[in-house]
Amino acid sequence: xxxxxxxxxxxxxxxxxxxxxxxxxxxxxxxxxxxxxxxxxxxxxxxxxxxxxxxxxxxxxxxxxxxxxxxxxxxxxxxxxxxxxxxxxxxxxxxxxxxxxxxxxxxxxxxxxxxxxxxxxxxxxxxxxxxxxxxxxxxxxxxxxxxxxxxxxxxxxxxxxxxxxxxxxxxxxxxxxxxxxxxxxxxxxxxxxxxxxxxxxxxxxxxxxxxxxxxxxxxxxxxxxxxxxxxxxxxxxxxxxxxxxxxxxxxxxxxxxxxxxxxxxxxxx
Amino acid sequence: xxxxxxxxxxxxxxxxxxxxxxxxxxxxxxxxxxxxxxxxxxxxxxxxxxxxxxxxxxxxxxxxxxxxxxxxxxxxxxxxxxxxxxxxxxxxxxxxxxxxxxxxxxxxxxxxxxxxxxxxxxxxxxxxxxxxxxxxxxxxxxxxxxxxxxxxxxxxxxxxxxxxxxxxxxxxxxxxxxxxxxxxxxxxxxxxxxxxxxxxxxxxxxxxxxxxxxxxxxxxxxxxxxxxxxxxxxxxxxxxxxxxxxxxxxxxxxxxxxxxxxxxxxxxx
Numbered sequence: 001x002x003x004x005x006x007x008x009x010x011x012x013x014x015x016x017x018x019x020x021x022x023x024x025x026x027x028x029x030x031x032x033x034x035x036x037x038x039x040x041x042x043x044x045x046x047x048x049x050x051x052x053x054x055x056x057x058x059x060x061x062x063x064x065x066x067x068x069x070x071x072x073x074x075x076x077x078x079x080x081x082x083x084x085x086x087x088x089x090x091x092x093x094x095x096x097x098x099x100x101x102x103x104x105x106x107x108x109x110x111x112x113x114x115x116x117x118x119x120x121x122x123x124x125x126x127x128x129x130x131x132x133x134x135x136x137x138x139x140x141x142x143x144x145x146x147x148x149x150x151x152x153x154x155x156x157x158x159x160x161x162x163x164x165x166x167x168x169x170x171x172x173x174x175x176x177x178x179x180x181x182x183x184x185x186x187x188x189x190x191x192x193x194x195x196x197x198x199x200x201x202x203x204x205x206x207x208x209x210x211x212x213x214x215x216x217x218x219x220x221x222x223x224x225x226x227x228x229x230x231x232x233x234x235x236x237x238x239x240x241x242x243x244x245x246x247x248x249x250x251x252x253x254x255x256x257x258x259x260x261x262x263x264x265x266x267x268x269x
Numbered sequence: 270x271x272x273x274x275x276x277x278x279x280x281x282x283x284x285x286x287x288x289x290x291x292x293x294x295x296x297x298x299x300x301x302x303x304x305x306x307x308x309x310x311x312x313x314x315x316x317x318x319x320x321x322x323x324x325x326x327x328x329x330x331x332x333x334x335x336x337x338x339x340x341x342x343x344x345x346x347x348x349x350x351x352x353x354x355x356x357x358x359x360x361x362x363x364x365x366x367x368x369x370x371x372x373x374x375x376x377x378x379x380x381x382x383x384x385x386x387x388x389x390x391x392x393x394x395x396x397x398x399x400x401x402x403x404x405x406x407x408x409x410x411x412x413x414x415x416x417x418x419x420x421x422x423x424x425x426x427x428x429x430x431x432x433x434x435x436x437x438x439x440x441x442x443x444x445x446x447x448x449x450x451x452x453x454x455x456x457x458x459x460x461x462x463x464x465x466x467x468x469x470x471x472x473x474x475x476x477x478x479x480x481x482x483x484x485x486x487x488x489x490x491x492x493x494x495x496x497x498x499x500x501x502x503x504x505x506x507x508x509x510x511x512x513x514x515x516x517x518x519x520x521x522x523x524x525x526x527x528x529x530x531x532x533x534x535x536x537x538x
Contacts, residue, residue: 010279011316015323022347047280054284069378072348076401078291079341086399090391097366109338120358130355132345 003122013039016069017047019055027064043054068190081107081116084208088199091231092119095212098227101220102213104125106196108150109134113143113209126189127213138162138169141184141194142209148176149198149206181225191216197228201239282308286316287336290326296333311412350376350385353477357468360500361388366482367496370394370489371482375411375465377419378403382412382478383509395458396482407431407438410453410463411478417445418467418475450494466497470508479504 016037034044051057055070096103096119105111112134114249137143147158176182184194214220285306303313320326324339365372365388375382381403406412416427445451453463465480479501483489
């Protein structure tokens with residue numbers, strides 16, 4: 001593979017260009033892209049031209065570069081996210097129709113919660129979550145519930161990284177395990193609560209979280225918790241979950257992938 | 270950019286590997302990938318290794334290669350599909366809660382309808398549509414409604430390509446324009462109907478279609494059509510649509526992109 005003078009592979013430079021288009025800007029010009037990616041402008045031009053040729057990006061009439069639908073289509077058909085979303089969506093709609101507030105599916109990715117799906121309707125409470133958005137694990141109910149049911153070694157890393165940020169984090173995780181769900185009141189918005197339950201597949205660890213964001217009110221929590229628990233059981237069953245009493249000794253990659261905890265390690269120092 | 274002996278660019282070879290993972294297989298081995306892509310096995314190995322390095326694919330414990338969450342995240346945050354989906358989803362939920370059947374958002378892409386979003390609940394009727402799935406434009410209500418409101422030149426290409434496949438296609442498009450919506454009975458499944466309405470943005474052409482799949486029953490059509498028309502107005506308004514009486518002279522790329530009609534041209538011969 002052709003490397004640049006710096007030894008960086010071509011594909012890594014392409015990845016930088018594609019990732020730079022993953023932002024809130026309405027597309028970037030080639031010179032804007034070169035600036036953001038710190039690539040030479042000639043290199044950026046060549047990469048953009050090649051990406052246009054294969055249909056992964058297109059150039060607007062005003063010269064701004066955007067990711068194209070072809071890449072969106074490939075990735076949404078082929079990604080590992082697909083099975084989990086496909087299984088979860090009907091159950092999420094059930095929850096959403098009962099709770100009538102933001103209903104979300106999150107997975108641990110590189111130390112954050114990455115949200116794979118989010119149902120919202122107009123008039124819902126404030127919410128920090130979007131599809132393909134992220135939240136740090138320690139400030140979201142989804143992250144806390146995934147960590148409460150994560151492998152013990154991963155929990156220790158998480159506790160070390162975040163102990164200074166969240167009072168009595170160890171006690172909170174223990175309580176989440178006892179309850180079977182996590183409630184986070186007013187952390188991202190003062191007037192809302194996040195509520196999350198774990199989803200398992202064949203492993204004995206949480207592979208994802210199903211969560212809602214509701215007005216901060218005990219009645220809302222009382223409605224949401226059973227709805228979430230029932231839905232999470234349905235999703236887990238379809239994913240091949242077996243009864244915890246008969247847990248098997250193998251673990252799912254998503255729960256044990258060391259990359260998920262490396263960034264926490266780095267933060268923990 | 271480094272080219273192979275055949276003159277194919279590196280990025281084009283990478284694109285073939287990524288696209289090969291866009292399928293219904295549960296991941297492919299490197300040798301399986303080499304076979305599908307017709308690339309030398311050493312080249313395939315190098316590309317997979319580089320893609321693993323940047324986190325776009327990962328290898329399962331059994332050596333099968335899959336697209337990774339990192340790429341899913343980038344593309345779902347950065348794609349041009351995002352604005353349309355984000356605007357449309359709340360309106361789609363409204364339709365879904367009233368019609369209680371599959372509710373879909375489709376766009377014309379390379380001669381097919383590519384579905385960007387699909388709401389379904391368990392117990393709904395049979396449906397051929399999935400998120401990021403495609404249907405030929407001439408057999409789906411979404412495709413017919415988009416074509417009925419497409420630029421005249423594109424309509425002519427469409428008519429030439431599909432006249433042999435759909436009886437009185439020109440008459441059908443005229444009727445769809447008169448009605449303002451398309452109904453397709455029993456084409457994909459004998460016991461269902463597809464109903465679609467156009468979505469406009471600032472252009473004077475349809476840029477997308479909002480559709481439902483319902484049991485084949487006039488009462489269902491009578492319920493769905495007004496629900497769809499109201500929702501499509503809301504979406505179009507948010508996209509910047511102006512009253513058709515005051516149409517402006519500029520057109521949206523999605524409606525006029527020649528690539529969307531090239532494959533129809535090819536079929537038309």
